[in-house]
Amino acid sequence: MRNLYTIIAILIISIIGTLIFRKKWIRFIPIEIIIIAIGYFIGPDGLNFLNKYENIQIEPIIILLIGATAFLAGFKFKINDRRIIKPVFKLTTFFFLVSFLISFLSFFGINSFLNLLNFRQIILIAIFSSSVFPVHFIFHKKKTYSSIINNYLSHFSLIFIFLILLFIFPLMINDTLIFTQYINYILFTFADIIIFSMFMLYFIKKSRDNKEFFIIFIGIVIFNTAFCYIFNINPVSIMFFIGFILSNTTGKEYRRVEKYILNIEHPLFIGLLLITASFLILNNPAAYYIAATYFFIHIVAVVIPLIIIHKKFDKGHINSTPQTGAVYTIILCLMLLRSNNINTVLSPIIIANMLIYIIYYIMERSKI
């Protein structure tokens, strides 16, 4: 029964958190930080109330959070204006490459002195650092590229991250991977994306009401995400691309299910924060060094390409969507692998993100 208490606790916090999220006075409360703090407090390092390794019935909830959030990240990215794809793709490639290079070289350089990370960890942290999450706060209200282009840019950068993760995932979890295994893994991944996208597409078109589609959606999300874990396939990338394919291959059906599915976005995000926080490892001093390094490098890596873009195409406001949900999904997905190699870099990324969020929150409040 204790397992059920935990599930109930997650649900209660998610609902209350969502209700607060939707209120106008939310600007007075740093809710993300509060939820992360609660998650850490009830996690194994705190009250040990939320411990995945002791409560097996939490696993379906975690899997649902990961799969559904990754799916929604892709599902929300519907390209309405196809003419825009080419220029934004070029722009994002530029942004991502510059951002990644700055991050990678900086981490590599600093690490040669501090010696805290290995090569794989540097790659991983540089990928996270290329996410456009802080754009919202760094360039808030400054005139730059048009908001639509900017929105596409942040989404395209997500595609890049999910795509890279898809290819490097087996290299991160298997030290002795041989070439044929890697090829099999890639084939499996693409087969999975194609098969489940086809089925979801079929059911979204054939379902008589949203309730029916919702069953299929939840069922496939849980089944496929868990299935990917078992066969060492990257579930977040797969679910992201299934969502992306679905949103761009459906017409009126998309509009029918969009509101219904996106309604669960907030509770999912809060649950995700809660569980991710319960995995945090804060008792290692190295985590704080890496977090501080990440904080500065990340801002530099994102700001520089954006300044270049800003100067080159100054056409409007920046109004980017923070990609925290997607980033936390990837973090939680990787944390579940229980690889010390990977977990060493994940906690610092969360700490740095919290810092960024606090600065954003203070700036917002000062305006009020």
Next chain:
Amino acid sequence: MKIIFLAFLLVVFYISDAFQWINNPGMQLTVFIGFILISSFIFSNILAKTNLPKVTLYTIFGILIGPYILNISPESVVINLRFIDQFTLIVIAFMAGSELELKFIKSKIKEIVSITFLQIIFVFITIFALVMIFNSKLLPFISGYNRNMVFKVAIIMGFLGPLKSPLTTIAVIDETKAKGSFTELLLGIVIFKDISMLLLFPIMFILIGTSGSSSPVFILIEILMSIGAGVLIGFIIKFSNKILKDFQSVFLFILSFIIIEVSGIFHIDLLLTAIVAGFYIRNFTDISNEFSSNIKNLAFFVFIIFFTINGITLELSILRNSTFSVFIILVLIAVFNQLGLYFGVKLNNKGKLAISEISLMKYSWPAFINKSGLSIAIAILVEQYFPSFGVEFRTFIIAMVIVTDFIGPPLFKWAIIKTGEGKIES
């Protein structure tokens, strides 16, 4: 496409099951939940043209993947999902309560009470007499027992006879979207009968000499507490509806678990509490439509898991040895239920019968076929009290539940459509 997907899922699950992920039971549970949610739903969709109720199709799918046919459902995982049983009971009770309209019940209360008690009395006397007369010929496991023991078994069987599951009745009503005077009258009888049987069981245990400290005063206090708790829960749901809006279904899910926990601590009856809560919302609040829709959304998920698990756990081998006796008893129960109903209706309607009463006499009999989970619960208690024949007795009761699980819902679906109050899904 649906068939291909189902075949694909079965193959994938079969292959992955072969890996035996004993080192990760959480992931095993997760895959299994995802698997039964999609597969059972698709299976019921593929066979929708058979017009069998969805709950029966979910059960059949459970049997298909269960130990007797494909054997791909891991036992340990199924055990981990058993918490869904009590939860389903609450959802069903919420649904049942919210279908009862006070005005209607008031106008039909005499009829409901008289039909219920006549059915209980007729069926009890018949089954009791049958066991006393034919004893070991009917129930081979009581051969060699003295008269006193046979009397006790006859009393238990007599009490189990009128027991009926509101679960499948409500599930079929929900599926066929049935609405009307027949449906309401029938629901009134089914629920009143269930509650009456719950209240009568302590008497049974007194008669067979196994009652604990439960005095009538104590039982009365429990009933009053359950009613009070139901009203309180109804009030909480009413209040929360304004705040939660989109999340009311999730809140009801949470609330159900809280009710299960609290009922254990304060000895309140789950079924009665949830029925009262649903009844309160229907008749004393303005949120009955939203509540009904939310609880049905929740039930959609719960039914798939519950009835599939139900199918997996059915012990079909039991059927082999007791088919004939089960058949005889079930036929007699159906006949005497119908007699009780007939006299109950005639007693309350001197002149020309209304359409709902005519429908009730013609088509309500399949609604009383299904045996409830309560029968199994009672059988488990009997097994504890009488270890000498308890195992065989429990087996016999389970056999009855299995048979009624198959024939009850399809017949009731047919009947409710015949009355014109239910619809077949297009």
